[in-house]
Amino acid sequence: MEPAPGSVRLAPGVTVPAAAITVTASRAGGPGGQNVNNTSSKAELRLPVAAIIGLSPAAGDRLAMLAGFRLTAGGELLIVCDETRSLRTNREMAMERLRELVLAAQAVPRPRKRTRPGRGAIERRLxxxxxxxARKKDRKVGGE
Known part of the structure; x- marks a missing residue:
């Protein structure tokens, strides 16, 4: 299924309007010599979680859990990338991180299968x- 015109595909069946994604550039730290003081190469991607289309409520909850500190109080997902000296590359890397996050949120975790300890483990514990x-009993003076 192709995304609607003017929207970005994040995962199979999950899109977001391109207008909902805001990317801002700012000065990044790290190596780059004196040029790092003049160029804005850090990409900051903001996206309201409510703008994501096609994400189930359970996947939305998992996305909020996986996002952790990247989810703002206003319900925006904030992804920052300043790994390279190129704004374009950092913007692409931030979008890729967003896609990976949404894909991970879509994956339904397998239910935990309850297990019992084996007979050997129970015997060792006993x-x-x-x-x-016996060790504590031997410490007593009376030796009851």
């Missing part, structure tokens, strides 16, 4: 308990 009990 033997350790008995040894500890």
């Amino acid at each position: 033997q350790n308990k008995a040894a500890t009990s």
Whole structure:
């Protein structure tokens, strides 16, 4: 399925209007000599989570959990990239991180299968308990 004109495909069946994504550039730290003081190469991508189309409510909850500190109080997803000296590359890397985050949120975790400890583990635990009990019993003066 192709995304609607003017929208960006984040994952299969998940799109966001291009107008909802705002990318701002600012000065980045790190290597780059004196040029780093003159160029704005850090990309800051902002996207309201409510603007994401095609994300199930459960996936939205998982996205909020996975986003962690990248989710602002206003419900915006904030992804920052300043790894390279190129604004275009940093913008592309930020978009790729957004896609990976949405894809990870769409993946339904397998339910945990309850297991019981094996017989050997239970026996070892009971033997350790008995040894500890005997050790403490031997410490007593009366030796009950």
